[in-house]
Amino acid sequence: DGGITQSPKYLFRKEGQNVTLSCEQNLNHDAMYWYRQDPGQGLRLIYYSQIVNDFQKGDIAEGYSVSREKKESFPLTVTSAQKNPTAFYLCASSIGGAAEAFFGQGTRLTVV
Amino acid sequence: KQEVTQIPAALSVPEGENLVLNCSFTDSAIYNLQWFRQDPGKGLTSLLLIQSSQREQTSGRLNASLDKSSGRSTLYIAASQPGDSATYLCAVRNYGQNFVFGPGTRLSVLP
Numbered sequence: 001d002g003g004i005t006q007s008p009k010y011l012f013r014k015e016g017q018n019v020t021l022s023c024e025q026n027l028n029h030d031a032m033y034w035y036r037q038d039p040g041q042g043l044r045l046i047y048y049s050q051i052v053n054d055f056q057k058g059d060i061a062e063g064y065s066v067s068r069e070k071k072e073s074f075p076l077t078v079t080s081a082q083k084n085p086t087a088f089y090l091c092a093s094s095i096g097g098a099a100e101a102f103f104g105q106g107t108r109l110t111v112v
Numbered sequence: 113k114q115e116v117t118q119i120p121a122a123l124s125v126p127e128g129e130n131l132v133l134n135c136s137f138t139d140s141a142i143y144n145l146q147w148f149r150q151d152p153g154k155g156l157t158s159l160l161l162i163q164s165s166q167r168e169q170t171s172g173r174l175n176a177s178l179d180k181s182s183g184r185s186t187l188y189i190a191a192s193q194p195g196d197s198a199t200y201l202c203a204v205r206n207y208g209q210n211f212v213f214g215p216g217t218r219l220s221v222l223p
Contacts, residue, residue: 006155033210042116042201042213058210090155098143098205103156 003027006091006104012112013078013085021076021107023091031097032074036060037088037106046089049074050097078109086111114139116204116214124220125192133187133217135202140180146211147176147187148201156201159187192221 004025013019023032031050035043045058049068063082068074074093078085091104115138125131135145144163148156160169160176162185168177175188189196199218203211 004155035213040215042215043203043211044213045210048210088153092156097210100146100158100161101203101211102158103148105155106153108153 004091004093004102004104006089006107008107009105011107011109013109014112016080018077018079019109021078021089021091021109023074023076023104025072025074025093025104027093027095027102028071029093029095029102030071031094031099032068033092033094033101034058034064034066034074034076035090035092037090043090046076085109114142114204114206114209114212116202116212118200118202118214118217120217121215122218122220124222126222127192127194129192129221130188130190131192131219133189133200133219135185135187135204135214137183137185137204137212139206140183141206142180143205143207143209145176145178145185145205146203147174147185148203150199150201150216152199159200189219192219194221194223197221 007022033048034046047066049055065077089107092101094101119134146161147159162178173190178185199216201216203213
């Protein structure tokens with residue numbers, strides 16, 4: 001089955017910890033994206049990558065980091081510099097930057 | 113800067129009704145527009161993608177229209193069912209830009 005897999009589904013972070021969210025796709029898509037979703041707000045773009053070994057900051061990149069070493073993988077690290085990390089995180093991919101986007105099932109991150 | 117709004121924020125209808133969800137955007141120079149469905153606690157499911165050159169797209173009971181000049185898109189759902197209950201999001205992409213999402217319309221279809 002082709003698709004986008006995000007793990008874990010739920011993640012708990014202590015104050016001051018870095019955590020990494022996984023996103024893997026087997027759709028052979030070049031472009032991958034990370035979004036953050038907060039209650040009552042639209043999705044906001046954190047980082048995106050159009051090609052392997054290249055990525056760009058989105059609208060709310062502060063406190064986050066990414067890597068794109070493989071076409072199928074685009075992990076997101078939430079660092080201790082992100083002051084309000086509790087949110088629902090969504091990963092997406094598309095064939096190209098202007099094509100239809102497909103999403104994973106999300107990771108809910110909670111600071112404890 | 114592109115801004116996307118969706119009206120209404122929430123909608124509750126009895127089963128069987130036809131309904132229309134609205135999406136408005138401020139910059140009409142769009143490349144495409146995509147409608148998504150999101151169930152509680154889940155990711156987004158793609159429903160329809162409309163390119164800027166198209167006026168509408170259809171999939172089953174869903175029909176999405178696009179009027180670029182007025183900055184509007186509508187999602188028409190025919191013969192609504194309780195299983196259609198979800199949040200519906202529209203996302204707009206301008207040339208050379210990433211998607212900008214609206215806040216969504218939360219739909220409840222009552223049996």
